[in-house]
Amino acid sequence: MTQLGSEQNPFDNVDAAFEYIIALEQYRLAVDIGMQRYKEASLMVDMRMHPVLSWCQPDTAFQAIDCPADAFIVTKQASGMFQFKPNLANRKFLYRGQTQHYPICVPGLFRDPNQTYFLSEMILMHEMWRLIDSHPLVQLLGQHGVNLNGHTFKMFTNYGGISQHYFCRTRFLDLTSNVDAAKFFATCDYNKDSDSYTPHTENGIGVIYFYELVMPLAFQKMPPGNIEPYYHLSTIGKQIFPRSGAQHGYLFDMSKGIDFEKIGYTSAVYFRHDPTVSKRIFAESKAGLKYMPPSILDRYWREKMASSKTDRIVSEAAVTTNLLYNPHETKSSIIRKLRQRGFSISKGAPSFTSDHLAEYFQDIKNGWWEDEFCKDIYFWGKDGEPMQKAFNSLPTVDAYRHAFYQ
Secondary structure, eight states: OOOTTSSSSOBSSHHHHHHHHHHHHHHHHHHOHHHHHHHHOOOOBOTTSOBOOGGGOTTHHHHOTTSOTTOEEEEEOTTSOEEEEEOOTTOSEEEEEESSOOSSOOOGGGSSTTOOOOHHHHHHHHHHHHHHTTSHHIIIIIIIOEEETTEEEOBOOOHHHHHHHTTOOOSEEEEESOHHHHHHHHHEEEETTTTEEEEOOSSOEEEEEEEEOOTTTTTSOBSSTTOSSOEEEEEOOSOSSSHHHHTTEEEEEEOTTOOGGGSTTEEEEEEEOOHHHHHHHHHHTTTTTTTSOOOHHHHHHHHHHHHHTTSOEEEHHHHHHHHHTOTTSOHHHHHHHHHHTTOEEESSOOOOOHHHHHHHHHHHHTTHIIIIISTTEEOOSTTHHHHHHHHHTGGGSGGGGGGTOO
């Protein structure tokens, strides 16, 4: 008999599929002695062998067993910047839910096998990156940094991850550490025109991928160096714009030619769609708003996409950014190719309008910083509590008030 959970013998519904996956995950976590030692290790130096305070070790997301499962743990990158990483203390797998199985599992940018040049898609993504830069909190936390009890704190802004969550075609796949988020995307259908979801109520087979975290290699580029094709798992986690945090997001960066399903650490479990289960999950998601909360970024970008159908304008700043990722081109050659594709180039850089920012500042007044952004961020470790208090109170610091209040 074909194994239960295969495409030929799927589970009855997504709940049954996840009962199997979670049981398997906990078993593999329990028998992985290397992972246990890794989680328990006291890593007190960074990549340059500098001492690291307990609250910002690079692996605290694996060690914060006393934090809530849906917490975001402050961790330090090799670059010296900080990120808010979804809690991995009891995780061995990351998940990806799809309402159906496709012949290959690749990012949106590579789904046309005949396309080899991606300037139109990349320039729009880089336009979004420059827009992101205009947000007051991105400028404060991601560019300038803040002082927390004598320590400089700069937040890593995952531009690629944000653009993946807000309409852009990219070379990334979404993964999540959150079971409920994976269930939602496995049982609800996306409407690109309305940027909304509906429960999947038709018969058919859905799929859950799970990617096994084998440490310490899981977050390293594979293969290392500049060898093509490659893949690289990284953290989106909590960002200023809320979708990636709501989805407890991780990012799988893939070059053209990689099939996620064929990577050695990836497995697939299949299930039959059950309309009753899909409707329940959709209701629990608050019609999708739990995982797709609104923000000024999606409002701005929907307006941008609507206008781009007629004006197709991109900024000179986006061209400059694109040049960094297009080393064989020149600024003039990029502009020429964009014009051949119907784009015109504007001076300067995109920025949120005063109306958009008025919405953000009103959100701050309504308690967004305390009640939404900071509520599930944890500075874990014996030195974490004073850092937590300093971070939470940033709006009260005179030097930083400009980023919070109009």
